[in-house]
Amino acid sequence: MAAPEVHHLFHHPIADHSFSADRKTLAVAKDSALELYGRVGSAFKLKDELKGHDKTITSVDIAANSGRIVTCSQDRNALVWEPSPTGYKPTLVLLRIARAATFVRWSPSETKFAVGSGDRVIAVCYFEEENDWWVSKHLKKPIRSTITTVNWHPNSVLLAAGSTDAHARVFSSFIKGVDARPEPSVWGERLPFNTVCGEFLNNSAGWVHSVAFSPSGNALAFAAHDSSITVVYPTGPEQPPQAVISVNTQLLPFMSMIWNGETEIIAAGYDCEAFRFQGDSSGWQLSGTLEAKGRPGLGDAREESALNMFRQMDLKGKVKDDTQLKTVHQNTISTVRIYEGNGESVSKFSNRRTSESALSSLVSDDQTISIHSGDSEHVPRIHAAVHTIHGICLEATKTYLCTHEANRRLRASSGSGSQHHDAPRTPSDSQPPFTYSYSYNASQSQTPSSQQSHPSDHNKSHRSDRSRDKDTTIPPATNSLLHNVSSICGMIWTGSQRDRLDVLNVERLAVDSMARLLAWAETVALGDYDEWAFAGEVLEAGHHLCAWLGVPDAVQAMETLEADLAGWGRQHDAI
């Protein structure tokens, strides 16, 4: 889970927001105006303001393909904003409702949209070519109260709606001439307009805040004011559903939710952060929050001087400043939307929050939108990558140790006078470590002249040391990366001790490379990240480690892995 992108737009509650398909434009409902923000670099800048409503805009939706924007407002109207070269042109839609419009969403086909209202109706609106006008048909029965939310089935005919009469319902909004006849599904076969395909109520029957069809459309989830989510798996028309699963949480109620694949739901609301639910038709459960870590600086209490502590006690009656939540959003999240996805899985989503005006003067960043990048296949993949890096590095250290062992044995048997090469390599020494009889002689000729010109008495004294401890200085390769690296460090140190009178700065260089090696090894061995930014560090450390060890197979394996991950990582870091 990468850190969310946070954009603070203005000091005012946000009722609803919508991104265009290319994610370059963001529409935000602010009071009675609709503000359009364009992405400039990493920020969103105000581009346009669409004014046309007299009262607060309650909901906004941008059609993915046509780019049309629909807004609805407490002034009981909906407007369709048609993009044109000279700006957006509004068209009024006849809703025929006597109360505020509360919620609007385009159907996936973009030929219709549904407007929920406080008038106990859902207006399904479509464009009538003959009259060149948007008209609406009402879904009325058996709604008993305000519609708070609607959600379209992928087939653009079925419509789920949540209401303050505590029911989540599924209707058919089939309109002749606009819709193609839908395929029969678990929700029904013949679906004339206003067919009620399902009506669901959970035990405590709180207001329904959010409804959502699963990506396949074969399951329906709804979140109610009793802090629960309920998932319904229907069997077929006129039959009781095969499973109705309610999850009562310990949290405050959820305002909005989205499906991430068929087995995960992301919901957010009065707790100011998003939570993840996982399950299937056999059961669902809350699996945790999306904000893994608190924001830096907010969670950890700063160390305070005693004077400061007493001053705080005196001024505020408490030591800690607890006016800020540890979550990214500082107030209720009103909408969660899919930001990036392919219908099957969601890779990023966005949410919005509302805020009390009283709070706005206190809190500097007030209205934020956070874009969370998500995860379902993301995290296991990073884990796999880190695991592979670790494997490559471990093999490389084993090869390094074994080769040195072999070299030493070889030298001992050949009794060669030149023994510099069994010394562990220092960074200045760039030859590959596994040099068997033949290549060993070849590398001998590349030996730096400084080492060749050792006074012979030094050479002799060292030789005697080494022949004494030659079997103990190279520990056997183990299956632990950290163990192996510490053995290598030991070798470096022994080597530096031997050469300290011959080579300038050898001890300092040895300590340097030991520190670097250990840092890389720790990063690789302890790297257990689910964020791409950190996994990148592991990759880099692994790369350095293999390059230093100079094991060609490992270097090559790292390069292949790097090339493999580069494209994928960039794609995930792009936004």
Added chain:
Amino acid sequence: MSIIQQHTSASLSDAWRTINIDALDPDSSQNFDTTTLHPPLPEVSDADVRGLNGQVRQLLRGGDAEGALRGCLENPVYSGGEGVKDAHMQTVVEVLQSIKASEMTPMLQRIHGSEGGSELIDVLMKYLYKGMSGGAANGAGGPRTSARNLTPQPTGGFSQVGGRPGATNENTGAGMSVLLSWHEKVVDVAGMGSIARCMTDWRKV
């Protein structure tokens, strides 16, 4: 520059707000029995509650406080006369008062962790709020309605120091403190969600 200018004059004045359009609409919730939206609940009679009370007392005497608590939470009185509801409330308070403070949290965690346990905790929360609303917060011995009779005090019933005559006052305070400490423990175990459900639920105890 509004295209719905014709609405503006009407919506700017507040006159339209004074008309109760719900009263004129036959389909509105005012003219509609909202209880029909929910499945009906079984009616609980006085005899049922007394029978349950007897069983719960027996469990308490046997030392099975958790069984007693479960027993009265599994059979909440949602539908029935005020008297029946109050009688059951009385049973719940009796059980709560007989459980030691140190046993509260472990017991709640066991109940919450069991199958359907979160539902039971929600029921308990409803009884706590009903108790704290002054319905029957007084101790087991006192008359059922005494707390209600005491509340119309100038202090609004919140202050427990002075202003109230007699020993029943202390009794109310003690009952209240039991409920408050239970409330704290229940919130620890079942979270804010439990309070949200208590306020939301249409099945009132």
